[in-house]
Amino acid sequence: MLTHVVLFKFPARADAEEARARLLAMRGRVETLLEIEAGLDITGSERSYDLALITRFADQAGLDAYRVHPVHQAVVAFIRARSSAAVAVDYLGAPETGAAR
Numbered sequence: 001m002l003t004h005v006v007l008f009k010f011p012a013r014a015d016a017e018e019a020r021a022r023l024l025a026m027r028g029r030v031e032t033l034l035e036i037e038a039g040l041d042i043t044g045s046e047r048s049y050d051l052a053l054i055t056r057f058a059d060q061a062g063l064d065a066y067r068v069h070p071v072h073q074a075v076v077a078f079i080r081a082r083s084s085a086a087v088a089v090d091y092l093g094a095p096e097t098g099a100a101r
Helices: 015-024 061-068 071-082
Strands: 001-010 035-040 051-057 085-092
Touching: 001 061, 015 035, 015 051, 015 071, 051 061, 061 071
Parallel strands: none
Antiparallel strands: 001 051, 001 085, 035 051
């Protein structure tokens, strides 16, 4: 399993909220997208980003197909036009389960 995590900063909270809604609307519309989570920051600290996206794919080919999918590209266009920063990390491995250590 491949996990793709992206954090976004937005100048306006309303844009972060709309981006979250658009991201979650991809569920069931992109064939290789196995899981999706998107959440808005609740702390508002100086080091916080405004929106977190977590997506999961079977493999790198699934992520590659997602990146060019027209549904995803429409969301990317919205976010690029409104966000001020983004960082990402992709990693292999099954999601951890159980209590935090």
